[in-house]
Amino acid sequence: MPEGPSIVILKETLQPFAGKKVLKATGNAKIDMKRMVNRKIIRLESHGKHFLVCFKDFYLRIHLLMFGTYRVNKRKELPPRLRLEFAKSEFSFYTCSITLNEGKPEDHYDWAFDLMSAQWKAAKTEKKLKEKKPMNICDALLDQEVFAGLGNIIKNEVLFRQQIHPRSTTKGLPEKKLKALIKDAQVYSHKFYEWKKAFTLKEHWQIHTKKECPRCKIKTEKEYIGKTKRRTFFCNNCQELYK
DNA sequence: CCGGTTGTTCAGCG
DNA sequence: GCGCTGAACAACCG
Numbered sequence A: 001m002p003e004g005p006s007i008v009i010l011k012e013t014l015q016p017f018a019g020k021k022v023l024k025a026t027g028n029a030k031i032d033m034k035r036m037v038n039r040k041i042i043r044l045e046s047h048g049k050h051f052l053v054c055f056k057d058f059y060l061r062i063h064l065l066m067f068g069t070y071r072v073n074k075r076k077e078l079p080p081r082l083r084l085e086f087a088k089s090e091f092s093f094y095t096c097s098i099t100l101n102e103g104k105p106e107d108h109y110d111w112a113f114d115l116m117s118a119q120w121k122a123a124k125t126e127k128k129l130k131e132k133k134p135m136n137i138c139d140a141l142l143d144q145e146v147f148a149g150l151g152n153i154i155k156n157e158v159l160f161r162q163q164i165h166p167r168s169t170t171k172g173l174p175e176k177k178l179k180a181l182i183k184d185a186q187v188y189s190h191k192f193y194e195w196k197k198a199f200t201l202k203e204h205w206q207i208h209t210k211k212e213c214p215r216c217k218i219k220t221e222k223e224y225i226g227k228t229k230r231r232t233f234f235c236n237n238c239q240e241l242y243k
Numbered sequence B: 001c002c003g004g005t006t007g008t009t010c011a012g013c014g
Numbered sequence C: 001g002c003g004c005t006g007a008a009c010a011a012c013c014g
Helices: A004-013 A122-131 A137-142 A152-161 A175-197
Strands: A024-026 A043-047 A050-054 A058-063 A069-072 A082-085 A090-094 A097-102 A221-225 A230-234
Touching: A004 A043, A004 A050, A004 A175, A122 A175, A137 A152, A137 A230, A152 A175, A152 A230
Parallel strands: none
Antiparallel strands: A024 A082, A043 A050, A050 A058, A058 A097, A069 A090, A082 A090, A221 A230
């Protein structure tokens, strides 16, 4: 579930709960369940991979991590981390990280860095990236402070689309290449969102999990690259190294 | 049935 | 106190 576009879909799925009053809150998350009872959900938000359930003066931050799932008006066998029950409906979250934060989300989040937000700004993203120490491009793309919502699949696909070798560095990328990569991270995130909604995400993968390059047909590489050591699929022939 | 993973956090070490 | 590494967490799929 967990890259940014999937969290936007989650937000949209739970939208009917906005404005509804919580009657019962249960689950094994280490938060004070009583805080939500008899309180109305004011709005549902997302920022990168964070899903936010907002109340008047606090909000829940839900992160699905690798294996997180949720159900609406249905239950899994698993004990829920959090279940909120309303007059005629409910939702449950499983295997995720949940924190209760005081204040408003806008005090802690800047949507200029959220790839799925209408407020996303390429220029601010580029500036933020340049303020960081030079690093491997895979690590940079997965850095949530710079590219909020970008996950491992988007990383692999965007590097392939832009024909950038995953062993390239932020310092080594020419200005033009860097700008194109930043923009495509946003463009591809939105495509990911559309395909995910249409259940056609996997068939649109060009390089992720692929054994053969769709462009030049040679065998692809699978390596664990960068400090993050995440699974990286690439084509040695089509993706140029900038070091 | 085992191995692997759309992710993050934290303990331990030098 | 720092950066780095590896473990821990955990459910589901092939």
